[in-house]
Structures are given as structure tokens and as C-alpha cells.
Amino acid sequence: MFNIDFSNFEIWFFVTIFFILRYILVAGIFFFVFYIWKKKKWQFFKLHPKSPSKVQIKREILYSMLTFFIYSTGIWVFLYWIKHEMTMQYMHIDTYGSFYFVLSICIMFILHDTYFYWTHRLMHHPKIFKVVHRVHHTFENTTPWTSFAFHPFEAIISIGIIPIIIFIIPYHQVALIIFATGLTLNNIIIHLGYALPDIMSSNRFRNTAVEHDLHHNGISRNYGLYFNFWDKLMGTFQRG
Numbered sequence: 001m002f003n004i005d006f007s008n009f010e011i012w013f014f015v016t017i018f019f020i021l022r023y024i025l026v027a028g029i030f031f032f033v034f035y036i037w038k039k040k041k042w043q044f045f046k047l048h049p050k051s052p053s054k055v056q057i058k059r060e061i062l063y064s065m066l067t068f069f070i071y072s073t074g075i076w077v078f079l080y081w082i083k084h085e086m087t088m089q090y091m092h093i094d095t096y097g098s099f100y101f102v103l104s105i106c107i108m109f110i111l112h113d114t115y116f117y118w119t120h121r122l123m124h125h126p127k128i129f130k131v132v133h134r135v136h137h138t139f140e141n142t143t144p145w146t147s148f149a150f151h152p153f154e155a156i157i158s159i160g161i162i163p164i165i166i167f168i169i170p171y172h173q174v175a176l177i178i179f180a181t182g183l184t185l186n187n188i189i190i191h192l193g194y195a196l197p198d199i200m201s202s203n204r205f206r207n208t209a210v211e212h213d214l215h216h217n218g219i220s221r222n223y224g225l226y227f228n229f230w231d232k233l234m235g236t237f238q239r240g
């Protein structure tokens, strides 16, 4: 996949289109199910009684588009590094075996959770917050469309996890794709705006929409992304 010799602009263009379509498809399915089709059925679990306004959703989508332009520009650079064998990519799963393949995906999530927790806390420094992170916090009644609605500076910081992964751990490209898919789903679920019952939100180690909603609504806690290990360790955890 990464060996296809596209010209630079084509790579950038196709990656941008891929990010946009994936966002519209996945966020769109969640939005359709929870905000249109089964709205009444799920009403009890809605975290904010009011429906999000059209203006809010438009802003979320616009900021997300900006994020994807930045992400695809980043990927363009990363693909250059990968193509020139500057990263830790390996081509055959057998090289390290299937156990390592699964382990490498777990390591990616743990690394990302750590990276996210600490960069997120940094972005809450009052001076940095105003410029970098306030945009994301303007969405208090979050929706699936909020999942990538960042200020461009925050988008740049958030994609910083990819070079960390590809230069630190041996990875297979399929593992990286599984990680990116999990990341997208997690972002959408924690911004869903609904406290999903049991299986989806009562896990003791997982960050949930309820805890992330508290964070969006001005509580200086729950900085984590996938898990709450760091929040518990650093005393910033608040159960929703």
C-alpha cells in the first residue's frame, strides 16, 4: 500500500478525501442513529437535553475539514519517511509473529493515551488554552461531529503521535490502520453526547462519553483519551 508511487499532490489529495469520507461515513452513521432515527429511544441517555444547533454542527464539520487537511499534509511527510525506509516498518507479519502484531497495536494505544494526556494537560495552560484548545471546548453539547473539531494548532499537536509510533516501535502497516480505525471510533464515542449503558460505558479503565462530557463542560479533570490510568495516577479523574 505504501509503495504505490503516486505523485506528491495525488497522495495529499487522496489521503484528504479518504479522511473526509471516513469522517462523514462513521460520524454520519452515529449521528443518524442517535440524533435522527432512534432519537426518542435513546433520549434517556442523552447527556444534554437540548439538541445541538445546526450552527454548532456546521462549525464542527468546518473545523474537522481543516483538521483533515492538516492530517493529510502530515501523512504526506510520513509516507516519504516510510517510502525511504526511515521508520520501523516491517513488511511481513511473520517477521515478529502474530503475538507481537497484536501487542504492537496495544502499545500504540497506550503510547497515544500517554501522549494525549500530557499534551492535553499542556493545552490547558491558560496561555496555550486561549490559542490552541479553546475551539474544541466551545462545543459543550458534543456530537459525533465534534470528534475532530480542533483548532489547526491542536490538529498539528494531535498528529504528532504518528511519528512517535513509527520511529519508536516496529510496526506493520495493517497494525497502524487498525490503530487509526480504533482512534477514530473512540473519538466519536467519547463525543457522542450519550451515556451508553453498561458494556459501552461502565468499564473501569476506559474513558467514556460521560467523563469526557464533564471535561468539555469546564471541569479540570478527565484529560485521558482511551483509558483513565493517567487521570487516576495524577489525581485528575472524576467519575461521571
Ligand SMILES: [Zn+2]
Binding pocket: 120, 124, 133, 137, 215
Ligand atoms: Zn480539554
Ligand SMILES: [Zn+2]
Binding pocket: 136, 191, 212, 216
Ligand atoms: Zn473532546
